[in-house]
Amino acid sequence: MTPSDREATGLLTRPDDLVRLLDATGRRHANPEFDPWVADVDVDALVDLHREMVVVRRLDAEATALQRQGELALWPPLAGQEAAQIGSARALHDDDFVFSSYREHAIAWLRGVRPDELLSVWRGAAASGWDPYEKRMAIPNIIIGAQSLHAVGWAMGAKWEASSAASIAYFGDGATSEGDVNEALVFASSFDAPVVFFCQNNGWAISEPVGLQSKQPLARRADGFGMPGIRVDGNDVLAVLAVTRWALDRARRGEGPAFIEAVTYRMGPHTTADDPKRYRTDDDLAEWRERDPITRLHAFLAASGADMEAVDADAKAAADRAAAELRAGITAIPDPEPMSVFDHVYAEPNSHLERQRDRYARYLAMFDESAEGAR
Amino acid sequence: MTTITFGKAINEGLRRALADDDTVVLMGEDIGTLGGVFRITDGLKAEFGEHRVVDTPLSEAGIVGTAVGLAYRGFRPVVEIQFDGFVYPAFDQIVAQVAKLHYRSRGTVRMPMVIRIPFGGGIGAAEHHSESPEAYFTHTAGLRVIACSNPADAYVMIRQAIASDDPVVFLEPKRRYHVKGEVDLEANLADARPMGVATTVAAGDDVTLVTYGALVQTAKDAATAAAEDDVSIEVIDLRSLAPVDYATIEASVRRTGRLVVAHEAGEQGGVGAEIAASITERCFDFLEAAPVRVTGHDIPYPPAKLEQYHLPDLDRILDGVDRALGRPNSLSEVDA
Structure with missing residues (x-):
């Protein structure tokens, strides 16, 4: 991006600067470019952000425990990425639409997804957990980066229909190497689609460090696609909220797409099936524990004179409620009926599948008859 | 009735669909200003505008992937893959997303997308321009696969495909684009033969010959x-490759006792293999001979000067018929 382009986007930040409003100790840094975007965020709003981060960290820990207990087949923990997710999801309007990867539990939480809806997939009980149109969030994608194109297509349609809504595509650092993400950036740019690319650079694509995906800050890639790229401290919920609001606002105003790289860290394993000890050291982790997204907001709130006893009690109560809902929800998820394996393959009648379904039903019925015969 | 070419019939079908339904949007490479490399979308951008007939960047995954997002929004995207051999970069989006989203979303997200692919050989083209990739798609649950063979069907079936709430891979035999035929442009979809139903295009008693696309x-x-x-x-004329209209084939084979399936695509794992197996299962007691496949060889599509040795032609089909009938044929001595 040339300096004049940068002027046109109103963006002073360079993609290798890190936008940070709260540092790791919770100290507030003035930022003339992005402060206006969070000027309305008062103590109550900060308490809300803090509570939601505490809640999703708890949900995540509970889900990990449920996997260990055999209640879930698998779980991809979000621990460490609470600020990147809560901050960006808080910036969304109700009519915006989310296209995500599989670790965006906090986004789903803020879109109103219930814990049992979140867990049914990971329990292996359902192909997906919620109605995308009700939550304004597509079903998550495990194919890396594939959803970025869907977000762009949705946004192209929004523009053609003169809608004021925008879409947001969540993906990770690993996904930036996928063709789909690069093609999504091309299409978004060519059609000035109202879409925000939100890359959570959590340092790792399973065992592969981000350096294997890119030799330079990922946000710089945006330049080559003709859109502004911003690097934000992904563990600073306030900064994430500010830059995401900025990007969504310009998208809604018809100024096209933007790329946000939220620099964060995956504190846990890739999934519960992963063993991070094979590829990273405790020292790495310790360094990032110092930059914990919840701790720094907590420190800032304390310094702002909030009643921290009340803040903590309120957050703990909310987390306890969510955890109880989650534990109650997991056992309430029904095991699917055998014949439902054939449901929803097609929207319209399909002669081939109907025949296969009928034949399998006959096969299953054979066991019912023998059971009766034995009695 | 109007006499128009196969290509024009699809053009008219697309025009009608665009006019009838505002959610229909055409996407593809060179389909707008140029009207497509085969001119199938000729004039449509001028008539309906650049947001209804969209020239896209050169990215097949991008075309299909953004069409998924449009379908999420309620559009009915009709995407053109310029040539059969160019569809593979979009394969992941087609197989993992388009085909599966209705299932994965438990029926909440519909993918009423049509993926138009000019397919097959016989035009002396460069590499990757003459392929028959249908078996990849017939093997993929969640897709419907259609191959039309004549202008009248093309006009109706492209509209039926667009009206379908399931994703349709719509194969157009490019070497027939210039063939003329009578088309009823007033044809009403409600009265039309469903696209899933095969058509008996020549009646006969001795052998059933099943094929689709250019080979019809x-x-x-x-x-x-x-x-x-x-x-x-x-x-x-099979018309629908997935699902296959076995009722029509079965009824015929029960009378003739003999089955030949012909297609340009290779033999192994092909549509012919599936039909031969299914008809054997369903009509074993009626068969007088083993089903016969007449297909392209299991080779990469050959250079233009060799394609006549690859594509099944009239004589190879008749040789297959002779095999089914136990008449003297190219394999008589081998079989003996």
């Missing part, structure tokens, strides 16, 4: 030639 005309010519030899061939 070749098969009809073979039936005419065989009649001079007192061999009566029933030719079935």
Whole structure:
């Protein structure tokens, strides 16, 4: 991006600067470019952000425990990425639409997804957990980066229909190497689609460090696609909220797409099936524990004179409620009926599948008859 | 009735769909200003505007992937893959997203997308321009796969495909684009033969010959030639490759006792293999001979000067018919 382009986007930040409003100790840094975007965020709003981060960290820990207990087949923990997710999801309007990867539990939480809806997939009980149109969030994608194109297509349609809504595509650092993400950036740019690319650079694509995906800050890639790229401290919920609001606002105003790289860290394993000890050291982790997204907001709130006893009690109560809902929800998820394996393959009648379904039903019925015969 | 070319019939079908339904949007490379490399979308951008007929960047995954997002929004995207051999970069989006989203979303997200692909050989083209990739898609649950063979069907079936709430891979036999035929442009979809139903295009008693796309005309010519030899061939234009209309094939084979399936695509794992197996399962007691496949070889599509040695033609189809009938044929000595 040339300096004049940068002027046109109103963006002073360079993609290798890190936008940070709260540092790791919770100290507030003035930022003339992005402060206006969070000027309305008062103590109550900060308490809300803090509570939601505490809640999703708890949900995540509970889900990990449920996997260990055999209640879930698998779980991809979000621990460490609470600020990147809560901050960006808080910036969304109700009519915006989310296209995500599989670790965006906090986004789903803020879109109103219930814990049992979140867990049914990971329990292996359902192909997906919620109605995308009700939550304004597509079903998550495990194919890396594939959803970025869907977000762009949705946004192209929004523009053609003169809608004021925008879409947001969540993906990770690993996904930036996928063709789909690069093609999504091309299409978004060519059609000035109202879409925000939100890359959570959590340092790792399973065992592969981000350096294997890119030799330079990922946000710089945006330049080559003709859109502004911003690097934000992904563990600073306030900064994430500010830059995401900025990007969504310009998208809604018809100024096209933007790329946000939220620099964060995956504190846990890739999934519960992963063993991070094979590829990273405790020292790495310790360094990032110092930059914990919840701790720094907590420190800032304390310094702002909030009643921290009340803040903590309120957050703990909310987390306890969510955890109880989650534990109650997991056992309430029904095991699917055998014949439902054939449901929803097609929207319209399909002669081939109907025949296969009928034949399998006959096969299953054979066991019912023998059971009766034995009695 | 109007006499128009196959290509024009699809053009008229697309025009009608665009006019009838505001959610229909065409996307593809060179389909707007140029009207497509085969001119199938000629004039449509001028008539409906650049947001209804969209020239896209050169990215097949991008075209299909953004069409998924449009379908999420309620659009009915009709995407053009410029040539059969160019569809593979979009394969992941087609197989993992388009085909599966209705299932994965438990029926909440519909993918009423049409993926138009000019397919097959016979035009002396460069590499990657003459392929028959249908078996990849017939093997993929969640897709419907259609191959039309004549202008009248093309006009109706492209509209039926667009009206379908399931994703449709719509294969157009490019070497027939210039063939003319009578088309009823007033044809009402409600009265039309469903696109999932096969058509018996020549009646016969001795052998059932099933094919689709460009080879339907070749098969009809073979039936005419065989009649001079007192061999009566029933030719079935499959039309829908997934699902297959087995009722029509079964009814025919129960009368003839003999089945030949012909296609340009290779033999292994092909549509013919599936039909031969299914008909054997369903009509074993009625079969007088093993089903016969007449197909392209299991080779990468050969250079243009070799394609005549690859594509099944009238004589190879008749040789297959002879095998099914136990008449002297190219393999008589091998079989003996």
